[in-house]
Amino acid sequence: MLALALLTAACGGNSPSSSSSGSESGAGASAASAGERAAVAEERLATNTLVPLEGEAPAPRLPVTVDSSDGRRVTVKDTSRILPLNGGVAEIVFTLGLGNRVVGRDITATFEEAKKLPQVTRAHDVSAESVLSLKPTVVLADTDTGPKEAIDQIREAGVPVVVLDPATEPADVSTRTTRIAEALGVPSAGKALNARIDRELAAARAAVPRGSEPKVAFLYMRGSAAVYLMGGRGSGADSLIAAAGAVDAGVEAGLDKPFTPLTSEALVSARPDVILMMDKGLESVGGVDGLVGIPGIRETPAGMNRRVVTLEDGVLLSFGPRTPLVIDILVDRIHRG
Structure with missing residues (x-):
C-alpha cells in the first residue's frame, strides 16, 4: 500500500x-x-x-456494435464470459474492473490475477477447441493473433470476436483502452483508466534527466534456440527507449524492420551504451557473463561496462496499464551511468 x-x-x-x-x-x-x-x-x-480502477466495478451497457480491425462490425450482447487473447489486452480488462468475468488467458498473460485461468494457446498459437470449451460470450484478439483458421472457427461458432490493432508504443495503450472499454460496454471506465495512465x-x-541521451540496443535472444535479434523501428522497445529519454541504437543504425538478425559488425557499429533485454532472454544466454561472450557484445560500450538492463518478459512489451512502471524503471536504469 x-x-x-x-x-x-x-x-x-x-x-x-x-x-x-x-x-x-x-x-x-x-x-x-x-x-x-x-x-x-x-x-x-x-x-x-x-491495480483496478477505484470504486465499484462498472456495469456494462449492452448491446454495443463496434468496429473490428479485421474490417468487420461486431455486435456484443453479453460480457459475462470474456476471453482476451493477448496479455496487454487482459491487463486492461482486469484494470477496468472486469477481471471476474474473464474465463481464460493466452500465454502472454503472466500477471498474478490471470495465472489460475486456463490457457488457450499452445506456445503462441490459439487453440479454437480450448477457446470454445470455455464458452466465451466475447473474445478480444489483435491482428497478430493466430492462426487465422482458429479465429475463423471461433467466429463461425457464433462467438463475437473483436480484433484490435497491435500496440507498439505507449500512445497505443490509450487507443486500445478506449476500444476495449467500448466493446465491453463500459466507455466511462475506459475514459477514467486513460486519464490515470496519461497522468502516470x-x-x-x-523524471528523465536533462542532458542525458544514452544509446540503447534492444536485443531479443533465446539462446537455447539460437535466436539472436536486434530491435529496430517498430519493435515496440524503440518507443519505450524514446519515452525514457534515450536513443534506440538499432533505429539510429538504420534498422527499419522491427527485428533484424544480430551480427557482431552491426552491433559494434551501433555502439550502444546500454543493452536492454527480457529477463528470460538474458537467462537463456547464461546471464551477463554469457552475454558478453557473444561476438560483438564485449566490443560495445555496453559490453565493456557490463551495462545490461532487463525486465520481465510479460511486462516489457505488454503495452497496458503497467507501461508507466516500465518507463519509470527504464529512466532510472538507463541514465544511471
Whole structure:
C-alpha cells in the first residue's frame, strides 16, 4: 500500500508535491527523483499484480456494435464470459474492473490475477477447441493473433470476436483502452483508466534527466534456440527507449524492420551504451557473463561496462496499464551511468 501511495503521489494530482514535480520537469528531474520512482515501480512489478480502477466495478451497457480491425462490425450482447487473447489486452480488462468475468488467458498473460485461468494457446498459437470449451460470450484478439483458421472457427461458432490493432508504443495503450472499454460496454471506465495512465506516463517522462541521451540496443535472444535479434523501428522497445529519454541504437543504425538478425559488425557499429533485454532472454544466454561472450557484445560500450538492463518478459512489451512502471524503471536504469 505504501508503494501505491508513493506512486500515486508521484504521478500527479493537486498536492503541493505534484506541483513541484511539474516545475522539476521543466528544469530537468533529479537522479534522486528517478531513483525513487523506479524503486516504487520495481516494488509494484515484483508483486506482479494489477491495480483496478477505484470504486465499484462498472456495469456494462449492452448491446454495443463496434468496429473490428479485421474490417468487420461486431455486435456484443453479453460480457459475462470474456476471453482476451493477448496479455496487454487482459491487463486492461482486469484494470477496468472486469477481471471476474474473464474465463481464460493466452500465454502472454503472466500477471498474478490471470495465472489460475486456463490457457488457450499452445506456445503462441490459439487453440479454437480450448477457446470454445470455455464458452466465451466475447473474445478480444489483435491482428497478430493466430492462426487465422482458429479465429475463423471461433467466429463461425457464433462467438463475437473483436480484433484490435497491435500496440507498439505507449500512445497505443490509450487507443486500445478506449476500444476495449467500448466493446465491453463500459466507455466511462475506459475514459477514467486513460486519464490515470496519461497522468502516470507524464510523470514518468518528467523524471528523465536533462542532458542525458544514452544509446540503447534492444536485443531479443533465446539462446537455447539460437535466436539472436536486434530491435529496430517498430519493435515496440524503440518507443519505450524514446519515452525514457534515450536513443534506440538499432533505429539510429538504420534498422527499419522491427527485428533484424544480430551480427557482431552491426552491433559494434551501433555502439550502444546500454543493452536492454527480457529477463528470460538474458537467462537463456547464461546471464551477463554469457552475454558478453557473444561476438560483438564485449566490443560495445555496453559490453565493456557490463551495462545490461532487463525486465520481465510479460511486462516489457505488454503495452497496458503497467507501461508507466516500465518507463519509470527504464529512466532510472538507463541514465544511471
